[in-house]
Amino acid sequence: MSLEINSKMKNFKRFAYIIGALIPFIALAEDMPEYDLTIQNIFAIINGLVCWAARMSYLLMIVMLVYSGVMFFLSNGEPAKVTKAREGLKWVAIGIAVVLATYTIIATVANAVGVPDVSRFLPLHC
């Protein structure tokens, strides 16, 4: 799980690859329809990205659950590995709880500081 992405140079290289891959699309941009980009659209774009991230995290939940299950399998009963797998599963469970409780957390904070109508902006329209 620990990828070496701390090096800034590596990050920059990745960015450059992505931009490079997009160059053919820049050539296509002439044929693309015109959009009026207003500030409201930016809200909608952020909203859409967050919705996408939420869906990805739901997928990740299943992947991580399966992964921790596999860790149990591979522990082969060795106490050290079992402990490690159990620890992993605990944090997977906590992570899942946090992702699923996103709106509950926001609503709780809102309620604590006395925002009258939470349903006005929660949940996001995905």
Place this chain on the structure above:
Amino acid sequence: MRRHIIYLAIAIAIIWIVPMLSSYANAATCQLTNITWTQESAKIGDLVKYKIDGKNCSLEKVHVVVWSDHSGSSDTREAEFDVYFPREGAVFISDWRVANSNPFTNASLYLVASINSSGSGTSVDSSKTGTIKYLKVAPVIDQNPTVTITDFSITPITIPANEATRLKVTFKAKVDSPLYFIARCSGVQAFMIDGAGNKVYTQAIKPVSATNPNYSFDFNHDYTAGGDGVVAFRGKLECIGSAIVVLPTSSSVPITIGKGGGTGTGNTGAPGTPGTTQNYQFTVPNWLKGQPSSLTDLLDIIAKWLFNLAIPVAVGLIIWAGVLLMTAGANPANVKKGGAILKWVAIGLAIIFINKGFISLIRSVLELGNK
């Protein structure tokens, strides 16, 4: 341990394969029972729906042909495509973008659907069994295109007399329906005419597009000016094609040559009276959207803005924290990071939720000084 994994794999394989096999075993032969349009008439380019009924046609491939009915002579194919029944296999509704190979005449279109096997119920024909047998398509020639000149402007608007000057002309036009336009005009030609209606400039013919409604005829023209005066130019469009379409002429754009035109004589005026001081009031329009009239109003708008932005960002951050915790495993750095994100999101949210509260809080603190 390995044995357990193998058993598990076998169990999963059985659980997946059995329903698959049973669905194959149950598959009866597909029979189409009916096909129909859902509307009687349409224009070219419209999306129209059609409906196919069938029995046991789950996921079956159906070949659909749209025929144009020419009573007497042989019918022609307008479109052909393959569609797939949904899993339920009873009713299939889809849409088709109306096309007509001969857009200048009336057309009656009917549908024939068939499946790739022999026997009864393998082919249905909307002209025989459909509740709406034919889709009537009016010829595009009956529809008149409307062309508007959206921009006609010339720079510079003042030119020196008795010499050639380069005029930069911006000339743009828009068609309401490109399809109707192309049915009548194959090409479109732009002109610049002067006040007397003489063609000063003629541009090469541009082909008409079936999809793009916008036309741009921008050009540079070296205009040789006469003596001082004013000349009014107009942009004019003409249609090149079999049918006549009257295309518009723009309103005139006056260009001043030299000192401008107009001569005259007048009486000598009476001596002027000294001026008096006058007041002139003017207002600057409020160009801020939402029309804030005070600093508090402006703060309100900014707070609302931040609020709208904060909710999705907070959701995203909480999800990110959750993901960090999930993938932490036994890695305490990520656990710490996820926890910190959660804490600061909660604090940030609290501040943004309080927003207006701060204003009234500061106000009430300041008002304490007056007591």
